[in-house]
Amino acid sequence: MTITDAPRIVTRRLGKPASWTLAAYLADGGYQGLRAALAMTPDQIHDQVNTANILGRGGAGFEAGRKWGMLAPSKPVYLTINGDESEPATFKDHALIEGDPHQLIEGSLICAYAIGASQIFVYVRGEFPLAIERLQSALNEAYEYGAVGHEIFGSGFSIDIVVHPGAGAYICGEETALLESLEGKRGYPRIKPPFFPAAIGLYGAPTIVNNVETVSNLPWVVLNGGTDFAALGEGRSTGTKLLALAGHVKRPGNYELEWAKATFRDLIFDPGLGGGIRDGNELKVIIPGGVSSPWLGPEKLDISLSNESIAAAGSMAGSGSVIPMDHTTCVVRAAWRIVRFFHRESCGQCTPCREGGGWLEKILERVERGQGRESDLDLLMDVCDNISPGVAWPPAQTTICVLGPSMPPSVAAGIQMFRDEYLTHVREGRCPFPPDRLPLRLARV
């Protein structure tokens, strides 16, 4: 069946013994992509990447090649790898850094060579201690091997890579906040314009910020050619996509699938993938692309897992985190938990996000605890509207970055799809669902 026939591009070494070591990497043809790249001109690599049409894997889905092409013509140029994967139920980059750090290093080097960068920064979420340790030791091995540093493989191309652990802020995954954080400042997203770090980025220099998964594709693209990559998938969604399947499935985990060739139903119910809903329960709702994306009902199970079709359904593929929730899920509690996360990670710059988020959290908590009023539904929607005017998708925003507008979708989806469930909370004065199955310690966070 098509789902399993596709080549695995970024995950094929995951799960193999000591996959994070140089020895294992070299045994599997490691650094051949870099060697091939160094024999090409930067423009040739850029052409291959354009041909491959690699969409950024961090969530926004912007073509990597196009992004590189927007670099301002000044020196120095920096490459920053965004490994600050911090959204609940998103864990694909985590696995890639931990399981195959050399692939990340090789991909970063190819990218840096192609864009003429003079330094690479890999910003890794601080709560990934093992990933940081493995990446750092892989880097040390790579230096010793001659793949990083001065005169890489005798090619005349020299560059250093710095691993920078984050300090615990989700917002530092926003690319401009990441750059501020790298510069040693408080992680505030930068106000736009300038709209792209490619114009003004790290320390004011042109900077490319690419996701871990995006650059991890590069060694394969260089070795196999952009055309082969583009042959996978469909439309704009080319290649494979690493999907982090979480939630109420029997087999949660990372699955690399050819893009646009499988549906949500395949992903959730295929015995080789999600294996179906836990305890034989009924699927209630899917969060299709991370907790900031609008929810989809079970009637959307058969849309294909591609950027375009999920967008057409009114949501987004995002970073590839899929969360099916079963019928025992309280949508008020789910929205509360999601909003609580975003609010507590709000950097605090913009009033609508900082205060609106806190307010939403408090209203949802009140409704969940049975102290809601019918008018709270309107209030929730209007507060959402003041954070993201129109509460539509893609979201309009009253804020500097999209963290604020990440809150309304779960609230609005809940109210629009499960209005009666909200009203039940209000009318019965209690939550009709059983308490969390989570350990208490987690439930209270």
Place this chain on the structure above:
Amino acid sequence: MSEKRRRPATPAAESSAPASAAPAPAAPAAEVVAVRLTRRPLLTESGVGTAPPPARPGDAATVNVTIDGRPVQAKSGQWIIQAADDAGVYIPRFCYHPRMKPVGMCRMCLVEVEGPRGSSLMPACYNAVSEGMEIRTASETAKKAQEGVLEFLLVNHPLDCPVCDKGGECPLQDQTLAYGPGESRFVEEKRHWEKPTPISELVYLDRERCIQCGRCVRFADEVAGDALIDFAERGDRTEVATFPGEPYSSYFSGNVVQICPVGALTAKPYRFKARPWDLDQVESTCTTCSVGCRAALQSSSGELTRLIGVDSDPVNWGWLCDKGRFAYASSSSPNRISVPMVRRGDELVEVSWAEALLAAAAGLDAAKNAGGGRSIGLIGGSRLPNEDAYVWAKVARIVLGTDNVDAQLGDGLPAELVLGLPRATIDQAATAPLVITLGPDIKDELAVLYLRLRHAVRENGTQLIELTPAPTGMSRYAAETLIYRPGEVATLAAAITSASPVTGDVAGVHYETVEAVRAQVERSRKIAEPGAPSIVVILGRPSLAESDDQVAAAARILADLPGVAFLSALRRGNVNGALDLGLAPGVLPGRVGLDQGREWYEYHWGSALPERRGLDTAGMLQAAARGHIGALVLIGADPMSDFPDSNVALKGLLGSHFSVAVDTHITESVRRADVVLPAAAWSERRGTFTNIEGRITWLSQLVTDHGVAWPDWMIASELAARLGVDLGYTSLEDIWNEITTVSPLHAGVGYDLISGQQARDGVLVPLRGEGAESRGPRPLDPMADPGIASAELHQLSPTSLLVVAVAMVPEQDGLAGPGTDGAAVGGPAFGGQRPTSAAAGSVPVGESGGEERDVAPMPPRPTLLGLPAVAMPVANEPGPSREGSLRLVSRHTLWDGGTQVQAVPALADLHPEPAVRVHPSVLAGLGVAHGESVRVTSAKGMLTLPAIADGAIPPGTAVLPWNLPGARAADLIDSSLTATDVRVDSAVPEGADVNG
């Protein structure tokens, strides 16, 4: 409550909205519009307020935009909010401040902008106008967003307006009224914090009231460079915080209180003192130092309660230093002199004005009879407004018959040199490609000038070169800091201006550094442009332990650079005005030399002037110590704490047979006086002030005199009357009219010009070209600097009082500018006595006068002082220090043991602990640890105090702050030497058993 909310956001919400969601959606919107209309005029009513930032080069182009349907021409590159302000359309705002970079944080200024991809909400403070832009500030979408933001801001705001100091002048209150929702739908518990918490000695923080606009945080970092406060935490727990254990100790902390748009930051001295609507207000100039910052003075129940910086574009940009802001309380301190006193034996006894004046006149008369005018000396006068300085200068010359007058207390520079140098303005210093400082630590002594220079270096690319004996607060921003050996700066100045490369070390500075600076100076010679100075030298006294002649010689050398201009860094109050008006030996009012102006002033004053140039303060004190001074008049002067050499000061005061002190506060010198006359303080009287640039601004009266204190001009006039000369002044206007008539510097500068709407920022003298620079009235921006009420009603306008007086002044050629030879200024001789040749009752007229009269012809108007023609001799370069001794540097700190600071309880303890700073190797050589006590000994005295190791100080130098309580550097300094050497020894005698 929330059922009554209008405007359901979505169809889903609409369906559930009860039918009773009665108030028609349109009604509240209409209310909002109505409120806006009534409020808007307030925002532009006053002339006090905030100027837009200076136009950047290349901003001349305009773009056509539409604001609320009205076509508007905006400057290209302008933010939307500025273009709207210019067009009279007010966009609500919190985080935006016209003197800081926009950050777009509060989102209050969201407006709807029609762009290529349809309309979108944009922060007006962060998006520049572009051609064809269609801006809607009050569309449904924009209003919904603004209302939403305001509702959000109030979610966690405690709404404790009745007990909040900001209530009544609060941008949050005002904009909620104008742009906010009528009621809150928030029913949850608000955020709570411990409150208020002190973040410094002067500022309290109430985090519950804070709306996280970041103005304070940005000010501290961006404007003042003291990034000691920042945001901590996330989400609605975001708080402004200091680093644990590190308070927000900044010289500029009061500004964050001023610009806080809510009551989150409050100043300790003002908390709960008054309600804004009860405050009386005038606009005036701060006289704490010589920068001349404009400020709104406010009082409650006849007592000064607060100062708020007014945005004067050429000077302070709305900022004040904490000393200027909080030192006002000194005028009501218990230390204030409120009643005249005369000495009876060992005691000063309170007497009536009549008795005191008689005693003073008798003492002065006796001294004059015994030793002639030359045996009388006047010290001080930089506290005075210009008018009073002029009257004292005149009284000294024609009543007391002495040229022994000096507004500087041995801590300045030779007046004739300073007055003769080409002048620069602050704006010119801030835009010059090269600025050289040869003077004090500007951050400590002219704090707001430091802000302007820091901005120039960071934003305008100004290159700053410091010639200084020790690092300063500016050193962080300097391209080069040349730390010279005290007493050798003239050699260094010669080296950096020389045409040939430097090959050897100069004045202790490594030759490579000197050569780099020399090359830079040489480069800037070539870019000299006509019109604006290419090099601005900021000139003052670098150290009080170093005599002024070396500095003067260095200044004279720098003055020969092409395109150079000087900005005075003489620091004390109105010292620049006092010098301009003749309170210096050898200088007559109007920057005129004694001999140059003799004929002119003898004609106008109707009396002979002293024949010989008089003594400066040092000369007077030394003469007094030798018994040659019969009477000293101390005009707001305390030589005991201000003269660099306490030994000389004490001997001088003791040696004078008689002394009169005219002062506001009891000082050590006042205690030794024979007659004490209470003077009105700054806020208790009117007058004019001259700042470091020569900018004359208006000082307003806000409160009544303390006790029976008088303004100085009245004291001087009454004293003159008792000495037999009736000066004939009945008002300040009389005096100023005389000044503008006789002083070539002040020609044409009438009160109407200084206080007129067209010259709110003051007038630079001498007038250039078409007269006062005209900027036009600026709109008050209560959102930028809340708390400044519309000042028009409160300001005592001198213009109105002057209508008659101006009409009475004879026509004059004043506007032709100073120094016009042969200018015919007709007018009466001012002063009691007429020249003997003049027929009684005759009116002198100029040469152009038609009728022949039996009067002396009016002499030609004197020219202003110029540069001394020849370079000054580089005299008295001290030899190398004796083996083992260090050369002393002593400079003022903002907080010190000075009378004014010590009279304010909130400020008295802010001064640094006395300590001597030396190079670590010095301490290592002594075997003394950092922080341990040492003895600092000079030929004059000895101090025991802790030593601080500081690697930035050269090994041969010791730095001791000036005049700290418990450690007076003046006790060590020998003012007769070019530089003072000290020995630093361990305070523990060698061989002493510490444990025993």
